[in-house]
Amino acid sequence: MERKLGESLKLVDVVIEVVDARLPISTLNPRLRKRYTHRPTLLLLNKTDLADPEQNKRWRECLKGSTDGIMLYESLRGGKRKNLINTLIHLGEIAMKKREAKGLKRRPIRVLVVGMPNVGKSTVINSIVARKKTKTGHKAGVTRATQWVRIHEQVELLDTPGVIPPSLDSEESGALLACVSSVGEAAYDEEEVALFLLNHLEANYPGICHQHYQLSPETPLALLSIAESRNYKMAGNECDKTRAARAVLSDFRQGRLGRITLEHANENKVESEREKKNTETNQ
Ligand SMILES: Nc1nc2c(ncn2[C@@H]2O[C@H](COP(=O)(O)OP(=O)(O)O)[C@@H](O)[C@H]2O)c(=O)[nH]1
Ligand SMILES: [Mg+2]
DSSP: OHHHHHHHHHTOSEEEEEEETTSTTTTSOHHHHGGGTTSOEEEEEEOTTTSOHHHHHHHHHHHGGGSSEEEEOOTTTOOOHHHHHHHHHHHHHHHHHHHHHTTOOOOOEEEEEEESTTSSHHHHHHHHHOSOOSOOOSSSOOOOOOOEEEEETTEEEESSOEEOOOOOOSHHHHHHHHHTTOSOGGGSOHHHHHHHHHHHHHHHSTTHHHHHTTOOTTSOOOHHHHHHHHTOBOGGGOBOHHHHHHHHHHHHHTTTTOSOOSSOOOHHHHHHHHHHHHHHHHO
């Protein structure tokens, strides 16, 4: 998978890095980034329709200094195609100038979409290509022969995205990535992740879970209380915690709990990202 990404990177002038706007730091992989820092990179904060609108704006402000271009995006709805293509042309100009300086002819700029699993790479490609070409889905991607798609007279897009393996540096980012399905279902325990999510939501959006699951304010936020409130029962009338865990994860993922950002924009985090990026660029 990594070798494939490396091979694809060699072919392109501009990289679109897709991250999940609900988890902009954990879905961005700074260590892999150094491989394409010498290529202009457009950072797409995707799934902004599911994320906290206030946080979307803050993240755009906070991250714009650490990338060549940045856009808030909702690939399912599309609508920003023209804007995106213009940005690509602008970023590609750097590569074209380099070619001309070497005495080479101009050609359409070549673009690759990269990102961690499930951030919406295939959906982004579809939104740009404007015709359904790439298979999308909840599970890991489908391998096909590499192919260029002309999306503008000056722009060609590789129709197969580059997959960045999720980085499970800490338990926390592993759990956060599981919440947005960037790590596969086999890799985690549903009840543990759902409980982690409930606590995380309570800390960042106090009260929203109590409200959604119709729990009185005194009721502890737990899978058991949710199973009880929803009347999820197993044989023997025991509360079904697994079903409650699945409901919590699916409610969050489908946006039924509201527009939520799991990692809030905060200057310290952004500063450390910038430092990492600088160290990489200097290597
Ligand atoms: N709500 C919402 N869902 C999205 C968006 N982009 C992708 N998705 C959904 O996220 C899931 C993963 O998308 P996919 O393109 O297969 O991700 P990939 O693994 O990175 O290629 C699919 O269920 C998509 O419908 C978006 O902007 N908004
Ligand atoms: Mg895909």
